[in-house]
Amino acid sequence: MAMRFFSDNAAPVHPAVFAALAEADALDTAYDGDRWSKRLDGRLSELFETSVRALWVPTGTAANCLALAALCPPYAGVICHRDAHIQNDEGGAPEFYTHGAKLMLAEGEGAKLTPADIAAVADAIPNDVHRVQPHAVSITNATEYGLVYRPDEVVAIGDLCRARGWRLHMDGARFANAVAAAGCTPAEVTWRAGVDVLSFGFVKNGGMDAEALVFFDTGLADATLRRRKRAGLLLSKGRYLAAQILAMVEDDVWLANGRAANAGAALLADAAGARLVHPVAANEVFLRVSADEAAGLRAQGFDFYDWGPGEARLVVSWNQREADIRPLADAIGALGSPS
Amino acid sequence: MAMRFFSDNAAPVHPAVFAALAEADALDTAYDGDRWSKRLDGRLSELFETSVRALWVPTGTAANCLALAALCPPYAGVICHRDAHIQNDEGGAPEFYTHGAKLMLAEGEGAKLTPADIAAVADAIPNDVHRVQPHAVSITNATEYGLVYRPDEVVAIGDLCRARGWRLHMDGARFANAVAAAGCTPAEVTWRAGVDVLSFGFVKNGGMDAEALVFFDTGLADATLRRRKRAGLLLSKGRYLAAQILAMVEDDVWLANGRAANAGAALLADAAGARLVHPVAANEVFLRVSADEAAGLRAQGFDFYDWGPGEARLVVSWNQREADIRPLADAIGALGSPS
Amino acid sequence: MAMRFFSDNAAPVHPAVFAALAEADALDTAYDGDRWSKRLDGRLSELFETSVRALWVPTGTAANCLALAALCPPYAGVICHRDAHIQNDEGGAPEFYTHGAKLMLAEGEGAKLTPADIAAVADAIPNDVHRVQPHAVSITNATEYGLVYRPDEVVAIGDLCRARGWRLHMDGARFANAVAAAGCTPAEVTWRAGVDVLSFGFVKNGGMDAEALVFFDTGLADATLRRRKRAGLLLSKGRYLAAQILAMVEDDVWLANGRAANAGAALLADAAGARLVHPVAANEVFLRVSADEAAGLRAQGFDFYDWGPGEARLVVSWNQREADIRPLADAIGALGSPS
Amino acid sequence: MAMRFFSDNAAPVHPAVFAALAEADALDTAYDGDRWSKRLDGRLSELFETSVRALWVPTGTAANCLALAALCPPYAGVICHRDAHIQNDEGGAPEFYTHGAKLMLAEGEGAKLTPADIAAVADAIPNDVHRVQPHAVSITNATEYGLVYRPDEVVAIGDLCRARGWRLHMDGARFANAVAAAGCTPAEVTWRAGVDVLSFGFVKNGGMDAEALVFFDTGLADATLRRRKRAGLLLSKGRYLAAQILAMVEDDVWLANGRAANAGAALLADAAGARLVHPVAANEVFLRVSADEAAGLRAQGFDFYDWGPGEARLVVSWNQREADIRPLADAIGALGSPS
Structure with missing residues (x-):
């Protein structure tokens, strides 16, 4: 069984996560009113060296698509790579959560985007009412082909976004692998580089069913709490999800x-x-x-x-x-x- | 701590469920391709004494709203009680999942509906294109005030639905309590009475984060598999959810x-x-x-x-x-x- | 035929409108790039004695629902009268355009609302994530039962909205009748009283197929131009609609x-x-x-x-x-x- | 002024259409209850030599997108050419009307598609729940580059659709030019070739603001009547639209x-x-x-x-x-x- 290289989704759960589940198995307030959920903002603010708002969600698709809904109105578009997970592997969830925003597909070696790749998509779109206009960019780190963005590469994309008035999302389903590979801090490759929201994946990396949606633009979090509930994603016993994330962050698991x-x-x-x-x-x-x-x-x-x-x-x-x-x-x- | 009567959502997880999680902590196929998920249809078909399709989802809201989306097109409506959970406690999730179908609010003592209550709502709606028309009914069993439907009471509602060409959903967040109270079989109060889809709740009853969406009209399940993915509800390690449900059903826990x-x-x-x-x-x-x-x-x-x-x-x-x-x-x- | 009192929608078109159609029957730029469409903002700014943005649309339903979409996010609600046109006569269009926002139904004599009627709806809603929260109010003037708001009555509602952080829409399908009855200026009963957007109806009042959507909060207009296109409402030969509105406003027809x-x-x-x-x-x-x-x-x-x-x-x-x-x-x- | 070759949308209205507007300027039932609207099904059934259901709408975008919503569920996709009007020129209306279905872009010389072009898109999509699956094909005739489909070319596409279980839409914004160029009957290039729904354009061809949405699969029309209302497209005085279409069809204008x-x-x-x-x-x-x-x-x-x-x-x-x-x-x- 150790010879399986099919998917990191197939792997078991880390012992620290299981221990955390057992520890959370006490009576507490439902939804996200419990003591574990309440610690997320603080704990992830420490990790990212800035004040963040962090929400647990049960899937990476949910994290990504709540992020896109927070960044892009229904009548606009999100530039992403042609091979991005949001385009190919989420069953239309981005369109569902954004109420029909359009994914705009960029080319780029190894599913990695440069500012030029992104600008090429945008510059081909006349700015009139007949054409959907880009409002956000989504990059995946590590990419769908295992490539990793260096902080300066994200900075360059962040600068483009700021110059154009767009928002920037990072799909970090394999964020741990990306940070480990880049040898940078989590902050360097996210908010310091212009990322507004991060989908911080834990499930492929030892979690059971908890991912964190991390808002560096904290003003977006309140509406997202409502969208999370509205999407049926507010688990009744959220403490079991929060506890997983805390266990994964503790001791840098x-x-x-x-x-x-x-x-x-x-x-x-x-x-x-x-x-x-x-x-x-x-x-x-x-x-x-x-x-x-x-x-x-x-x-x-x-x-x-x-x-x-x-x-x-x-x-x-x-x-x-x-x-x-x-x-x-x-x-x-x-x-x-x-x- | 045993003096808490705030919510059954606050309760801990049943030991059999925890044991099942540990047992599921082995390498297996991701999503719902694992051996636990594959057993759901069969096991719940046994329980309900008919061939059903059963999907795990992480919340009751998700179960309810996937059901409504399967039963009601965006331009139509669902009759439910004024105090129904779908109306008051799901943050607009029914409207999100159905793409804007309308909840049509009926009166009824203790949040329980009779055919007359339901017909009163429908009969006040002229059948023209200016008015949204009902396509489905949703009842909650046990109701939001703890009342329980006898099988013959559901039969009466099911008959009305069939006569009008509507579909019937049962929100069974507390289905276990309802069946226990009615002293009936699960079959008697669901498909034998005309229910098309059941949200079968486990979380309030000892589960951690798994509810079952049970299709008696099995033709609705395939599209719902797509809607589940599209809603970000297809957990990567679904085996942990399936295992919970199997544990709860085993030995009639x-x-x-x-x-x-x-x-x-x-x-x-x-x-x-x-x-x-x-x-x-x-x-x-x-x-x-x-x-x-x-x-x-x-x-x-x-x-x-x-x-x-x-x-x-x-x-x-x-x-x-x-x-x-x-x-x-x-x-x-x-x-x-x-x- | 003059004995028909069924609906003002059944009436013919005013001769000045027909004349304007004939006059507009010249080659000009498509969509809203023509000289008639370009005059709307200015002409209606004069009429309303303030700087407005004005868009033509072919129906009152479209005007109302574009307004609601501009004022209310998908996860929130709009308070309106139980007998409001948006609730009963638009076939679910508010839910379609707002992507599932909830209409919250208030009581009020003759379909007319007071601040107390509106507050009663809002005050019954706990402010948590499980309940959809109101973000806007929509009143109809003249109401569905032919009642008319005096300017001070709208001021009172506008004040409530400002105090609660809500936006205010006026459905003016019969705005002409309302203003004529109240003996006020158009300004007094709209923006001066706190109205953010007005659906200014012409079709029931002698137009053929043009209504004006008037933004007093002009910052909402640009996104609405995109929503109008996205809804299939940007007519190719918009000059024929703009010309109708101009003809109706000219000489106070x-x-x-x-x-x-x-x-x-x-x-x-x-x-x-x-x-x-x-x-x-x-x-x-x-x-x-x-x-x-x-x-x-x-x-x-x-x-x-x-x-x-x-x-x-x-x-x-x-x-x-x-x-x-x-x-x-x-x-x-x-x-x-x-x- | 006759030296303008910018767009056929800029052209004036045909005299027969204007005459029809004047003739329709009589008191009649509102919406589509009038005697002109009631003649559409019959008149277009004659033209197409089969029993059709025909609805007026004010824009080609509305016609196209109501058609797509009738043919494709929200969680599925529509294959069309990369340069199709629905992809590039409708401001995201297809995504709005279908509630987020995905346009899947095919290549083809001159914006014209062959069965091979269409199959190439579909065959690259694994049939699992992670990928949006095609449910419909939309072709434009005449194409965005002025090319025209011969009946046998549409037959080939229709055959592919039937074999795959897909539905077929034709965007006929310039259907008149296409039929004139192909020298065929309207029937030969539509339903006889497998087209389920046609957007039959009149506005670019002498109309003012009426297009016809023609259902050859007549079972789709009733739900579309509701969607038309829900989209704010049911004009109060629909007789003026119906009259335009009738005038254009009369004497083969x-x-x-x-x-x-x-x-x-x-x-x-x-x-x-x-x-x-x-x-x-x-x-x-x-x-x-x-x-x-x-x-x-x-x-x-x-x-x-x-x-x-x-x-x-x-x-x-x-x-x-x-x-x-x-x-x-x-x-x-x-x-x-x-x-």
Whole structure:
């Protein structure tokens, strides 16, 4: 079972999270009136070195789409990468939460955007009433292909947004992996770089069912509390979600888990060499493999995702250690050079 | 702490549920592709003695509103009681999920509806294009005031719905308490009576964050799977939700918990006598108390909800036993007759 | 044909409007880029004695609902009378345009609201995230029962709105009749009294298919231009709508038409005496009549609307003169006292 | 003024339409209860040689988006060309009317789609709950670049739709030009080819503000009547819209106008020769011109639209005759070969 590289969503829950659930299993006020939920703002303000408002939600899709609804009116648009999770993997949730705002698709290597990529989309749109106008940008860090933004790269996008009057969202489903890879502080790559709202993912990184939606523009939080309720996302026993987030932040479990998964992916990347489709910075490895090669790896017990013809995606989870990963690295090495 | 009668949402999680979470803490497929999620249809089909489709969702609001969206187009309406949870306590979620369908408010003693109450709403609406037309009815069982529908009462409503071409939803946030009180089978009070979709609540009854949305009209389930994803409700590690539901259904934990809470409420009801605002059938007790009397009870350490001036709501949770409840019953008895 | 009192929507178009259509039948820029559309802001600013932004739309429903969307977010509510047109006669358009905001229904004699009526609705709503909160108030002037607000009555409502942080909309489908009846200026009963947006109706008053949406809070207009397009309401040849409005405003045709219709209704009211359900100020007369009496009037060739059992609604149109109305007044007089 | 080739929306109204407006200027029932509106189904059923349901609406955007809402649920998608009017020129109206359905963009020469173009979009979408799935196809005839579908080309698309379980919409803002160019019957290129709903445009072709939404799948019409009202599109005096459509259909004014405009465009196309960007079949001509050449044409009094750098769009209107067009043809001819 340790040979599964299909998705970090499939991984189990970190022991500290389970312990926190047990600890939260006491009588307390319902919804987000409990003592755990009330600690979120303070604890995440510490982590981000600024005053933030933080809300728990049960999924990354919910976090992303509440963020988009806070940043973009129904008649406007959000620029994102053509391969962004919000465009391809959320079943139309951005359109649902924003009441029909339009995703505007930018190109960019490895699902990573530059200011030029973003401006190219916007500059092709005449500013008249017939065309939907962009009001926000959403970037994913780490990207859908495992690339990571350096703080200065986010700063450049943040500057563009400010200059154009747009808002900036970061989808951080793998924020831990991104921060671990960039070697920066959480602050440097978010609000200091112009990010207004962050979807801070924990589920892929050891949580059970709690993600944090972090508002650096704290004025947006109150309306979002209402949108969260209105979306059926205000869990009756929210303390179990808040407790998970607190446990992940405590002792930097989130960062340690992110580092561990990244290290595992680096092992695979070393073995893959010329087979890599993208440079590997976080915990995802995209590999060129023939159908026969993929079948061969599977025959050895390795599980992974076919990423279109001739490519495979390998994801390392927080709980996989070198001994779990080495056999796959060896098997990849044994494939030799790609044909 | 056992003196809290504020809300059954505040209660802890049943041990069987916690055990199920630990058991589910293994590597498995993400979303609802895991072995627990795949067992839901079968297990709930057994419980309901018919073939059903069952989806986990993290809140009762989500369950209710996915149901309404499945039953009512955006341009139509849903008849419900003026005091229904969907009208007063879901922050506009029904309007969000249905894309603006209208709730049409019926009167009825104790938030319970009769066919006549429902028909009165509909019959006042001219059938032209200027008026929104009803397409569905939603009843709550047990009601917001703790009343319970007998199977024949639901049959009568189901017959009306069929005659008018409407669909029927049951909000069963306290379905366990309702079934326990009615002494009927789950089937008798749902699909056999004409209910198309049931929100089957577990969280108030010992669950952590899993409710079941049960489609008796199974043709509605596939689109709802898409709506669930689109609403950001498809949790990455859905196995933890499915496992909770299975644990609650196993050995009829749900029913035992419902019975226990009802029994506790009966103790309070006996003590309350003439102070009861509504007859007590499930686990909620509405009490006439003056402000001074309420303050006096609170001074003795009892916690509860003020339900408008001169009324208090007491809710008994699954885990409260006679020893936990008797002190409050005695304190109520000591109040004497209402002024 | 002059014996029709069914609806002012059924009346023909004023000759000045037809002339304006013919005049606009020249080549010009599409949408609202033409010279007629460009004159609207200026012309209506003159009429209202302040700087306004004015948009043409083809229906009163569109005007009302664009206004509500500008004033109320999707997760909030609009307080209006239980019998308001937006609640009963627009097929759910308010919910569509606002993306599901909730109409909150107030009571009030003759569909007219006082600050106390409005506050009663709001004060019954706990200010928590579970309940939808009011963000705006909508009043109809003249009301659905033909009552008219004096400027000081609107001032009182405007003050309440300002104190609570709400916005104020006036549905002026019969604004001409209201202003004619109140003997005030358009300014006194709108922005000077705290109205943010007015739906200024022309179609019931001699127009063909143009209403004006007038923003006194001009900052709301730009987003509404986008919402108008997004709703499919930006007519390709908008000049024909703008020209109608300009023709109605020119030489105060709108006001003369309103006065004429009101005068006709006064004739009927005098004849009706004790049969009046509401005092008559504008162009609508609600009459107590038995089914036999109604049948008798119809047998004489008079056409009107049954307003529930025992009541009839008579509407006088801009083009009906005393000679057209006198026969109905006489017939009503001949009915004698109501039984 | 006859030298304007900017847009057919700028053209005046056909005399027969004006005459019809005057004729409709009689007292009649409001909304669509009048004798003109009631004739639409019958008259258009004759024209299309099958039983249809036909609704007037004031804009092409409204027609298109009501059609899409009838064909596609909120959680699904509509395949259309990347340059389709619904994608680029309707300000997000498709997303508004469908409650957030996704437009899925196909490639195709001259904004014209083949079954292969459409299938390519669909086949790239995994059929799981994370991805929005296509439910409908929308094609424009004549296309945004003036190309025209032959009946057999629509049949091929209709067959694909049927095979995949999708519905088919035709945006016929320039349907008259398309039918005139294809030399087919209206039936051959619509329902006989598998089209479910047609937006039948009249405004660009001599109407004032009436388009017809024609349902070949008549079962979709009733719900659309409600959606039309809900969108604020049910004009109070609908008889003026119905009368326009009837006037345009009478004596085949629509077809004569379409032919006239096409003939004018053919004159320009002959003159343009190698400068044509697309073959010219309908009433639009896309021309390669340098900035200097464009300036030169404008200096001679010709007005047209810059279609990106190096291209100009010339549109011939129904009322432009050879004498109006010849000067521009000559001026284009005088430009010589493109550089």
